[in-house]
Amino acid sequence: MSNPWNGKVVFEAFWWNCWNTAYTDWYTYLAALAPRLAAMGFDGIWTPPPFKGDANGGKDSISNMGYTPYDYYDLGSKLQQGCVQTRFGTLDSFLRLVAIAHANGLEVYPDIVIDHCDGGGFDNSSPADLTDRYKAFQYAGFAASGRWPKSWMDFHSNPVHWFLSGDWPFASFGPDICYQGRCSDSGAADQNCYMRREARDWFVWFTRQTGVDGFRFDDVKGFPPEVVEDLLYNAMGPGTEYFCVGEFVSYQTGDLDGWVAAVENRSGAFDYPLRGGLYSMVYSGGYFDMGSLPNYQQQNRYKTVPFVNNHDTWHGRYWDSAGDNSNDHDQRTGDWAKNGSELAGTIDPDNPRAQIAYAVAMTVDGNPQLFYEDLFVNYNADRTSANPATLATRPWLENLVWCHQKLEFKAGAYKVRFQGSQQLLILERSARAIVGVNNDGSAWHDAWVATDFGPNVELHDYSGSRPDNIWTNQDGWVSIAVPPTSYSVWGRVGIEGGFGPAGKPTTQEFQMDDDLGDSNPATPGYGGKLTPGEPRTAGSIWAGAGTEVEVWVYLDDQENPPTATLQVLLPDSVTGAKSSAPGPRVSGPVTPLNLKFTAATEGYYQLTAMLTDKAAQPVRAYVKATYTGPARSAKF
Structure with missing residues (x-):
């Protein structure tokens, strides 16, 4: 298998309101599923939004799929919105998923939602005539208020952008973020405004913290394209050879091509026009003009993503369910392929013409995306307790992945x-x-x-x-x-065999500062500046037994560095869980401080550090780890 970077086969690794009671969280289930996906030939997995969502008026945010973010810096490590973990798991389990995916040769592409957020408190400073005044966002931090607070001035409407029209200021799922620049009454406001700077800083932090490989941007029609270009340039560098896709919902090829050009080809777009053609073909009863199908494709296919279904086109147990997770399978009259919560009609994967649709989507240019509900037969009794090793698939779709990879389509x-x-x-x-x-x-x-x-x-x-x-x-x-x-x-003739992609190590960087993490005893207690004589925990990594681990501690300013100690705490040798057992350590000037060791057993290695110079002032620090997760595990 030798795919170019813009010809990967991507698996959407979740479904709407996904759940698996057999595992502690969805990330852990995906980590267990990763070896099977790699054996099928997938290149990467698209994972759900990783940040803490708002509580949706309930007791906690576990019910939130992540598409109404609350705190972008909370990946499941702060006690906010009624819980520590997100719907899909903790920060620890997400970082472990990334490492295990990498060990299986899979890339990871999280869903990024930066058009809007929700869950803020009442903003007393906001004008009384605003429709929504719940726009005060104050977050937990380790020893200070959390990073990237927000107020009504950061959303629509605000003094810079009061008169609203078009898609950019449209509030659909909570307060709509204003990035100024062209998104303003004048059309020429500050392009480097507070929200733009903070979004950039967060995205760079997120990319380094998690070690992910690419991204899916949600609802990119809702804000200026230069925001996506800015974030990707600063986090990924000037090159464009990585997976990234934006959700720009339009059936006009010119709209998609224009957006891709505006982000300078740093991201592709889901090919909604082609998907519209595939949908018409499937449900036209044999009367669709197949010769016209290539004409539906967007023209700029540099990083395009052809697809048949995704979580926005399929809500419910069955393709024609009446509503979210409905048990109905009634082929209802009217717009029978689309319920009220879906963005577009569902293509029934058991309709014979769905196989034709997928064959086309796999063959045309781009990174074909397969949906969880299409690959797996996911309407049986084990829908929410699936065994990742035995969950039934649709063999014809597995075969198409095999063909794409083994014949090296792209x-x-x-x-x-x-x-x-x-x-x-x-x-x-x-x-x-x-x-x-x-x-x-x-x-x-x-x-x-x-x-x-x-x-x-x-x-x-x-x-x-x-x-x-x-x-x-x-x-x-x-x-x-x-x-x-x-x-x-x-x-x-003569092409055969399966897949055994080479694994790779993972690098994840933990920034330690007082406005990051959470010191609440109910949390892992990550974060805080390095301080004299008081060990602080940067984070945890799940390393495979017998693998090499390298850790660095460094500072923003390397001149006259203080001395510090880097201490690793070992995992429980049986379960892999965290423990307080001391492991490798090193002390010296932070120039940077470096430690290498071999992981004796699989599990969570906690990375702690402290200043040893009693006269030193607390200082922001970065703890970076390069390690290899296990490709398979019996410990979760």
């Missing part, structure tokens, strides 16, 4: 070989694969097409729709015949 140029039929479409990934799709429900369709395979090459159908092999002729042409309501995937 290593070959995309070419439309035949589109002169209402029913038949034939695409080629140059000299890698030929994919034919037939929308006719009762008859075979075929066509002779040119190929880049060359003359007299034997080809095999790896989809299994045809048992016989075929050959290109002396001119490199071949006859492609496809069964009714089906697809075929032709590649050179």
Whole structure:
């Protein structure tokens, strides 16, 4: 498997209101699922929003899917909104998921929601005529108020942007953030305003803290595109060779192309126009013009993401459920594929034409995204207690992933070989694969097409729709015949085997300051500046047994550095849980301070540090760890 960075197969690793009672949290379940996803051939996983959401008027925020953020610096380590963990787990379990995904050769792409937030208190300073005055956000910190407080001045409406129109100031799921700049009454306000600076600083912190590999940005239509460009440039550097996608919901290709250009190709977009075509094809009963399908694609496909379903198009146990997590499977009348909480109609993965839709989405340019509810048969009794090793899949979708990866689709140029039929479409990934799709429900369709395979090459159908092999002729042409309501995937004979991607280490950086973390005894107690004689815990890493760990402590100012001690606390040798058992340590000037050791057992290694110079002033510090998580674990 050798995919280019913009040709990865991405798995959306959650469903709306996802839950698994067999595990302590969703992140832990995904960590257990990671080896299976890697064995299927996936390149990366899209994970849900990682920050603490508001309590939604309930006792805690466990019910919040993360799309109404409360505190961006709370990844599940502060006692806020009624709980410490987020819906999906703790900071510890998220960092562990990243490390275990990396150990399995998987990248991690969290969902980023920066259009709005919610859960603030009543803002007494706000004008009485504001519709929503709950815009005072004050957060927990270790020894001070938490970082990035907000007030009504940071949202719409405010003195810089009072007169509202268009998508940017539209409040849909809570107070809508104002980034000023073009998002203002004048159209030329401060581009480096408080919210823009704080968002940038947070995103850099988040990327270093977690060690994630890419991102999905939610509702990017809701704020200026230069915000995304700014964040990505500062966190990921000037290059663009990483996965990133924005949710810009429009069925006009020009809208998506314009947004991608505005972010300077640092992010792609979900190809909603193509998805609209696929939806029409699936539900047109064989009367859709297949030859027109390539014309639905957005033009700028540098980092595009074709997809069939996602969590916004499927709410409920079944594809036609009446509402969130409904047990109904009633094929209701009217707009029967879309319920009131969905963004667009669901494509039923058990409709035979859904297989055609996925075959096209996998073949066209971009990073194809597969949805959890499509890959897994997720409507049975084990929906909320699934065993990651045995949860049933749809084998045809596994096979399409295998074909994409083993035939190396994206290593070959995309070419439309035949589109002169209402029913038949034939695409080629140059000299890698030929994919034919037939929308006719009762008859075979075929066509002779040119190929880049060359003359007299034997080809095999790896989809299994045809048992016989075929050959290109002396001119490199071949006859492609496809069964009714089906697809075929032709590649050179002799390709076989599974996947064993190489793992990689993880680097995560813990910033220690008084406005980060939480000293409440109910929390892990992470954060706080380095102080003399008082060990502070930066955070925890879950290292695999027998793996090498390297830890650094450094400061903003390396001139005249104080002396400090870096102390590692060992995990429980049986469970891997945290313990107070002392492990490796090193003392000396923070120039920086460096420690290397071999993890004797798998589990949580706590990283603590303190100043040893009694006259030193408390100082902000950074504790960075490079380590390798276990690819598999029997400890969770």
